[in-house]
Amino acid sequence: MTQEQLPVDDAPARPPRPPSTFVVSLTPFTRAGALDEPGLRAHLQRLGAAGIGVYLAGSGSGEGYTLSRDERGRVFAIGVEELGGTVPVRAMGVEPRSAAEVVALAEDAVAAGLDATQVYSLDLGHGYVPTGDEMTTYLRTVLDEAPGNLVLSTHHSVGYHYPPDRIGELVSAYPSVIGVNVTHPELTYVAEVLAAIDGRADVHVGGPVHALGALALGAQGYLSSEGNLAPRLCVSLIERFVAGDRDAAAGIHAQILQVFEATQALGGIVGAKAALQLLGAAGGWPRPPRLPVDAERARSLVDVLQELGLDRSEGLA
Numbered sequence: 391m392t393q394e395q396l397p398v399d400d401a402p403a404r405p406p407r408p409p410s411t412f413v414v415s416l417t418p419f420t421r422a423g424a425l426d427e428p429g430l431r432a433h434l435q436r437l438g439a440a441g442i443g444v445y446l447a448g449s450g451s452g453e454g455y456t457l458s459r460d461e462r463g464r465v466f467a468i469g470v471e472e473l474g475g476t477v478p479v480r481a482m483g484v485e486p487r488s489a490a491e492v493v494a495l496a497e498d499a500v501a502a503g504l505d506a507t508q509v510y511s512l513d514l515g516h517g518y519v520p521t522g523d524e525m526t527t528y529l530r531t532v533l534d535e536a537p538g539n540l541v542l543s544t545h546h547s548v549g550y551h552y553p554p555d556r557i558g559e560l561v562s563a564y565p566s567v568i569g570v571n572v573t574h575p576e577l578t579y580v581a582e583v584l585a586a587i588d589g590r591a592d593v594h595v596g597g598p599v600h601a602l603g604a605l606a607l608g609a610q611g612y613l614s615s616e617g618n619l620a621p622r623l624c625v626s627l628i629e630r631f632v633a634g635d636r637d638a639a640a641g642i643h644a645q646i647l648q649v650f651e652a653t654q655a656l657g658g659i660v661g662a663k664a665a666l667q668l669l670g671a672a673g674g675w676p677r678p679p680r681l682p683v684d685a686e687r688a689r690s691l692v693d694v695l696q697e698l699g700l701d702r703s704e705g706l707a
Contacts, residue, residue: 407592409610409628411601412443413617414451414482416659417465418674425461427468432672433618434472436705440621443477444469445508449484451615451659456677459498466502480506480541485513485548489531496536506539506568511548519550526556533564541569544583545596551579558586567591571613577603584608598624598646602639605631616649618662618673619691620700623649645698652694656683664688665695669706 415437418429437444446469447454447462457465466481473479481499486492489512496507512520512528520528529552533540542560544552551574561567570587572580573596580600584593584607592610595601601612605628617624623646630639653661659676664683666673669692676682692701701707 407610409605409632410443410478410592410594411611411617411624411628412445412478412480412594412613413437413621413624414445414448414613414615415469416615416618416663416673417447417452417454417457417677418663418672419453419677421675423675423677425457425464426674427464429672429674430465430468431472434469436672437617437621438473438476439705440617440625441477442617442621442625443480444473445480445482445613446504447484448482449510451618451662452482453659453677453680454482454484456680459494463498463502466499466504470503474503478505480504480508482508483510485510485545487513487515489528489535492532493536496532496538496540500538504538506541507536508541508543508571509533509536510543511545511550511552513548517549522553522556525552529560533560533566536566538566539568540564540566541571542567543571543573543596545571545573546575547573554579554582554586557583558588558590561587561591569594569610571596572604572609573597573613577607580604580609581607598643598650601627601646602631602643614646614650615659615662616646616653618659619653619665619695619706620646620649620704622704623700645700648694648698649691649700652691656687656691661688661691665691666706668692669695669701671706 418426420426447465469479481504483495499507569592595604595612598614627642660683663673665688
């Protein structure tokens with residue numbers, strides 16, 4: 391079936407769920423590089439207590455590319471044991487080379503009891519951008535074959551994004567698609583995706599930068615890595631927005647962006663792990679090829695957390 395022949399379901403829009411936020415959870419490793427299961431449990435317990443939704447085994451914060459399929463399965467199983475029925479727990483996975491990789495990810499997620507699986511954009515390597523028909527064939531294969539609830543992802547890191555009307559058609563044609571994660575530097579693209587979906591699925595933006603703008607446009611919320619450090623703060627942004635307290639929401643957003651900038655200056659999740667170590671919290675070590683951040687450098691992020699009082703309010707003190 392070609393791009394022009396994709397069927398469209400004229401079913402009415404599904405009622406959207408309330409605004410929410412998700413953290414792309416880190417994966418703790420021991421200094422020797424083994425999966426740190428006690429550390430993962432402790433970290434997930436802290437996330438669950440904050441009431442934040444969780445994505446597991448992501449390619450960035452979750453260092454998903456370093457996980458074997460068996461290890462990924464253990465991360466999923468532990469996630470369900472610690473968080474199932476408490477907060478939404480979903481599989482993220484990594485950018486795939488083929489539809490079969492995503493189908494296998496969804497099969498593992500369903501077998502473990504996760505609530506949904508993200509469908510990352512196809513990454514064919516060497517900077518190659520799939521044609522429109524290649525994008526559609528990949529997505530339709532996944533949506534036809536993958537079990538469980540699915541969340542489409544359009545992410546600028548692969549060098550392209552899905553046309554908004556294509557996303558809208560897929561959401562209409564496949565009831566298994568319950569959400570779309572949009573990671574793009576331009577908020578205008580988020581607005582176009584929201585218009586194309588027209589309330590048929592939830593929309594979350596990737597990263598905290600566009601969190602308030604996306605909520606104002608009608609998106610359900612945002613994803614972040616910052617939730618690994620300050621999950622309660624990330625949830626409070628949603629709570630203040632829903633309560634109509636825009637000034638408080640703006641202040642919280644500014645704090646999250648301070649954490650974001652300080653973490654990015656240290657290389658992202660490796661900096662967050664180093665800061666958690668300094669604060670005596672579960673987070674573990676990075677796994678090669680990522681290398682640990684020197685404790686002296688990580689102090690800059692700890693200083694930001696302490697200046698904002700997050701070491702106490704987030705239970706890290």
